[in-house]
Amino acid sequence: MVDDGRAAAVSEAFRQIGTPTRGGIVCTADHASNHVPADIDLGIPASLLDEHIAIDIGTEAIAQILAREYAIPAHIAAVSRLVCDLNREESAPGLVPEISDGHAIPGNIGADRAARLARFYRPYHSALGEWLAAAQPALILSLHSFTPRLETSDAARPWEVGVLYNRDDRAARIAIPLLEAEGLIVGDNLPYSGRDLNYTMNRHAEDEGRAYVGVELRQDLTQMPDDQARWAALLAKIAQRVASDLR
Template identity: 80%
Template sequence: MDHGRAAAVSEVFRQLGTPTPGGIVLVADHASNAVPADIDLGIPEHLLHEHIALDIGTEAIAEFLAREYTIPAHIAAVSRLVCDLNREETAPGLVPPESDGHPIPGNFGADREARLARFHRPYHTALEQWLEAARPRLILSLHSFTPRLATSEAARPWEVGVLYNADDRAARIAIPLLAAEGLNVGDNLPYSGRDLNYTMNRHAEAPGRPYLGIELRQDLTNTPEAHARWAALLAKIAQRVASALR
C-alpha cells in the first residue's frame, strides 16, 4: 500500500495515505501558503513565506510522515490568511484583517460567509468523514511557531510545545518522552490549547479521540534535513504514545 499517495485532493485540503483503524493519523491545519487566483490579499509576496501565512515546515514533515512512516495525513491546502481553519466560525481572526502587525488589506470587508462556505466548512466536513472512517488510536495535530513575534519582545525558547485543552491523556505521556530526547518542551506553550484548539476541540475532544497537539519552533523546521529529523522523532513519539494509550 502506498501510504504517501494522495487519497483525496480539493482546493482546501489534501489527504495522503490510507488510514488503518486503530492507527495514527495526522492533521495539519496551517500547512499551506496557497492563495486562490481570485483572491487578492493585497500583501507583499514575501509575507506569504513567513509565519503569518503558514506554519513553516509542517507540510514537508507531514508528507515525510505519510511517505516514510505510514502515518496518513489530512493537510490544509489554503493559507491561514485566506481562511484560518483552526478558528471557530465566529472568531474575529477567521478571515484576519491583520496578522502580527501586518495589515491584510484584501480581507477588509471580505465576505466571511463566502469564505466559510468555500474553505472552512468543506475542510472540516471532509476531516470529520475521514476520521469517522479512520477510527484512529491517536491523532497527531502538527503546527509550528515563530521564535519571536514581531509584536512582542518575549522570546519563545521552547523547541517543541505540546498543546491540549481538557483532554491531556496523550500530552502527559508525550511531554516526558520529548524531554528525554534533550528538547526544551513547552507544556501548553508557546500558547495554551485551552485558548486556541478549535480543530482538535471539534474532532478529537468532543468525540473523545485521543490526540497529541505538537508545535515545532520554525527555526528548527526549515531545511530538508530538519524535516526528516522531526518526522523520525514524531513518528517514534506518536507510536509510543499510541501504545501507552491502549
C-alpha cells in the first residue's frame, strides 16, 4: 500500500512518494521539477523556469496525486531538465542543453558534463533501477507533458494526450482506445515518437521486459489543480485497466 504521502526516499536528483506494491503500478516523472541548485547559474531569466523548456508543467502535481490518492507510487525528478535532462542518453548533446526551443542557455556552455552526470543523472537512474527491481511492477506509467505548439513553430498540436512507445507497444495498444473512449483526442506516438525519445523507458522498461505506458499531456490542460485532479483520476483508471488486461 502507498504511505501517507511522505517521501519514501529523497535526494538532490529525485524523490520517491509512496511504497510500491510488488506487481502493482508505479509512475515516473523525469521532467517534473524546475529546480536549479544555488551553485548552478544557467544565465537565463527566472521567468523561463516556469516554461516548458525547464519543466513538464503539471506532471509533479499529477504524480503526487497518483501516489497519495490512488496507490500509484511515484519516482519524481527533483532538478530541472535545463540542469540535466534525465530522459536522454549519457552521450546526448541535449543532456546539458545549450539551447532549448530557441532559447540560449549560456550557463551550460562549457559546463562540466561529467559532474552533472555524477551529481544528478546517475543517482536518478540508479535509484529508479533499484526501486523497479524491488517492485517488479505490472505497469510503469511514464508521465510527461507537451506544449500546445513549439515556440519555434506555428503548427498547433491538436492532441489532448499522446501515448508514446518504442519497440514495446503492448500497453500502448490497450491504452489508446481506452483514452479515445473517454472522448479525448489521442496521439499515437504523437506529438513526437517514442522511437526517437524514450530513454528512461528504453532503459528501465523495454530493456527489462517491463510493460509501460508513456503518457504526454497537453499543458494547457494540466495547469490548474482541478485539471490535475481530473487527469490523475483518469490516468489511475486507465492504468488499472491496462495492467489488468496485460495479465
